[in-house]
Amino acid sequence: MNITKKEVEHVTNLARLTLSDEDLDIMTGQLDTILSYVDKLGELDTGKVEPTTHVFSVTNAFREDRVTESLSREESLANAPLQNGESFQVPKII
Amino acid sequence: MKPYELTIAQAEKKMADGEFTAVELTESCLDRIEKIDKKLQAFITVDREGALSQAIAADKERSAGRVGALCGIPLSIKDLLSTKNVKTTCGSKILENYIPPYDATVVDRIRKEGGVILGKVAMDEFAMGSTSETCAFGVPQNPVKSGYVTGGSSGGSAASVASLECLGSLGSDTGGSIRQPASLCGVVGMKPTYGRVSRFGLTAFASSLDQVGPLSRSVTDCATLMNVISAYDKKDSTSVRKATPDFTLSLKKGLDGVRVGIPLEYFKQGLDPEVERVVQNGIEVLGRGGAELVDISLPHTEYCVASYYLIASSEASSNLARYDGVIYGYRDQQADSLLDMYKQTRSKGFGAEVKRRILIGTYALSSGYYDAYYKKASQVRTLILGDYKKAFERCDILISPVTPTPAWKMGENSDDPLAMYLSDILTISANLAGVPGMSVPGGVTGEGLPVGIQLQGNHFREEQLIQTAYHLEQELNLQPLLLDI
Numbered sequence: 199m200n201i202t203k204k205e206v207e208h209v210t211n212l213a214r215l216t217l218s219d220e221d222l223d224i225m226t227g228q229l230d231t232i233l234s235y236v237d238k239l240g241e242l243d244t245g246k247v248e249p250t251t252h253v254f255s256v257t258n259a260f261r262e263d264r265v266t267e268s269l270s271r272e273e274s275l276a277n278a279p280l281q282n283g284e285s286f287q288v289p290k291i292i
Numbered sequence: 293m294k295p296y297e298l299t300i301a302q303a304e305k306k307m308a309d310g311e312f313t314a315v316e317l318t319e320s321c322l323d324r325i326e327k328i329d330k331k332l333q334a335f336i337t338v339d340r341e342g343a344l345s346q347a348i349a350a351d352k353e354r355s356a357g358r359v360g361a362l363c364g365i366p367l368s369i370k371d372l373l374s375t376k377n378v379k380t381t382c383g384s385k386i387l388e389n390y391i392p393p394y395d396a397t398v399v400d401r402i403r404k405e406g407g408v409i410l411g412k413v414a415m416d417e418f419a420m421g422s423t424s425e426t427c428a429f430g431v432p433q434n435p436v437k438s439g440y441v442t443g444g445s446s447g448g449s450a451a452s453v454a455s456l457e458c459l460g461s462l463g464s465d466t467g468g469s470i471r472q473p474a475s476l477c478g479v480v481g482m483k484p485t486y487g488r489v490s491r492f493g494l495t496a497f498a499s500s501l502d503q504v505g506p507l508s509r510s511v512t513d514c515a516t517l518m519n520v521i522s523a524y525d526k527k528d529s530t531s532v533r534k535a536t537p538d539f540t541l542s543l544k545k546g547l548d549g550v551r552v553g554i555p556l557e558y559f560k561q562g563l564d565p566e567v568e569r570v571v572q573n574g575i576e577v578l579g580r581g582g583a584e585l586v587d588i589s590l591p592h593t594e595y596c597v598a599s600y601y602l603i604a605s606s607e608a609s610s611n612l613a614r615y616d617g618v619i620y621g622y623r624d625q626q627a628d629s630l631l632d633m634y635k636q637t638r639s640k641g642f643g644a645e646v647k648r649r650i651l652i653g654t655y656a657l658s659s660g661y662y663d664a665y666y667k668k669a670s671q672v673r674t675l676i677l678g679d680y681k682k683a684f685e686r687c688d689i690l691i692s693p694v695t696p697t698p699a700w701k702m703g704e705n706s707d708d709p710l711a712m713y714l715s716d717i718l719t720i721s722a723n724l725a726g727v728p729g730m731s732v733p734g735g736v737t738g739e740g741l742p743v744g745i746q747l748q749g750n751h752f753r754e755e756q757l758i759q760t761a762y763h764l765e766q767e768l769n770l771q772p773l774l775l776d777i
Binding site: 201205206209210212213214215216217225228229231232233235236238239240241242247248249250251252253254258259261269273274276277278280286288289290291 | 390393394486530532592594598599601609613616619620621622623625627629630631632634635636638639642648655658665668669670673674675677709710713725726
């Protein structure tokens with residue numbers, strides 16, 4: 199086994215998801231198959247290989263810190279599931 | 293010929309000659325959609341009113357002598373590109389009612405050139421899939437054979453272009469999502485070099501791999517659309533400062549001096565004999581046309597799927613963290629704590645494939661597994677990039693199949709994620725290496741299913757792809773697709 203049901207449950211929580219017990223079993227099986235397949239990468243010796251995270255080595259793209267046109271508050275809030283005209287609202291935290 | 297049947301170049305000429313107006317052309321496409329899309333299901337949203345007002349504006353511009361490159365041309369847009377005031381769902385329930393307050397840069401560029409946006413087309417949820425079957429709002433059918441998949445994730449784009457609902461489309465390609473549906477539906481599709489086209493307003497799946505590109509009914513139209521969408525954009529920090537050539541100038545350059553590489557690993561086991569026949573024929577056509585044919589090896593090809601699914605899923609797990617029910621999109625209203633609200637919103641809003649990839653990605657990035665999975669995959673990515681560097685010392689273009697098989701029946705593979713991932717083996721490497729790739733129709737199988745030919749080139753050498761694809765298109769001179777709609 200590459201991954202256990204307990205580990206999948208842990209990762210599910212990290213990813214802010216929930217799965218029913220039955221779905222957890224299915225997902226564990228599928229992730230195990232996928233992870234067994236990607237173990238194939240272990241055949242390659244990459245000890246001295248630098249990782250590529252970006253094809254072109256672009257460094258930070260800076261711009262002038264200048265005020266430009268942006269969305270109005272009304273437009274920014276328009277898609278919110280819950281808002282009070284000034285801010286986004288979420289369930290009570292404290 | 294009905295107006296909707298024309299290519300962009302043909303329609304442009306007829307509008308210039310006064311044979312019909314942009315409004316008439318747009319109405320002919322809208323009527324076509326009305327007639328066939330109930331069954332085809334290429335469109336998620338049809339914006340009849342918006343399209344007609346853009347067409348009226350285009351006609352006015354034309355009569356005032358201001359003729360943009362796409363003046364009055366009706367197009368469809370994959371539903372993960374932001375369109376101001378037009379719903380953008382990404383094929384997901386979590387964005388079912390999301391109406392963006394801004395246009396993606398590519399959408400803005402199309403509008404500025406007079407293009408008419410008919411609506412938004414179907415796709416796999418968040419572009420995660422190879423058949424468009426994970427779309428939450430209806431699965432598009434292959435216009436050439438009903439009951440068969442369009443491919444994916446830009447399945448709605450390919451289906452809408454192939455079925456003559458629109459004259460062209462924009463899709464996105466993270467691991468083959470433009471080229472593969474273009475091949476399975478019999479249209480031209482291009483994934484440009486990473487950084488050539490702005491990603492601003494493209495909903496992120498895997499940011500280091502995603503790229504926007506065109507789907508069209510001819511190579512000439514592909515060049516025209518590439519001219520419009522390619523440009524440096526200060527709103528996308530990964531967009532590259534590079535002058536955009538006039539891609540239409542490459543069309544008629546011929547093949548003299550072009551070295552065409554045949555990557556041996558792309559012709560290994562599992563290749564459908566009819567696909568192989570079509571591609572071999574394409575190779576012969578290029579050989580006869582004066583191209584020099586070279587055998588090439590890309591030795592790490594067999595590792596691309598494993599590397600890709602770790603990298604793409606890792607990036608996706610981070611990118612999709614933003615769907616939390618707070619700022620936009622679906623929220624579960626029952627939950628009473630913030631944490632529970634996040635979890636319920638995401639669990640009810642995302643489909644199974646998206647959850648699977650978020651979980652693979654979260655696992656690959658989690659403490660203790662990062663080196664074994666994400667870092668290892670990124671090192672293998674370096675080796676794959678190295679394969680291309682070596683290959684392009686000996687050739688200019690790589691020719692191969694796009695997919696190992698033609699389109700398959702809907703429902704096959706949908707219970708076997710790994711089998712589905714493996715079907716992308718011939719398109720994924722281009723995204724890992726950031727090189728441009730293209731699918732151009734090569735022929736049909738005995739059953740009449742389209743088969744595309746893939747061309748890949750070196751970074752920023754789209755001109756050579758267009759040049760080679762145009763030669764293939766002219767020499768093959770394929771019959772129009774026989775539609776089953």
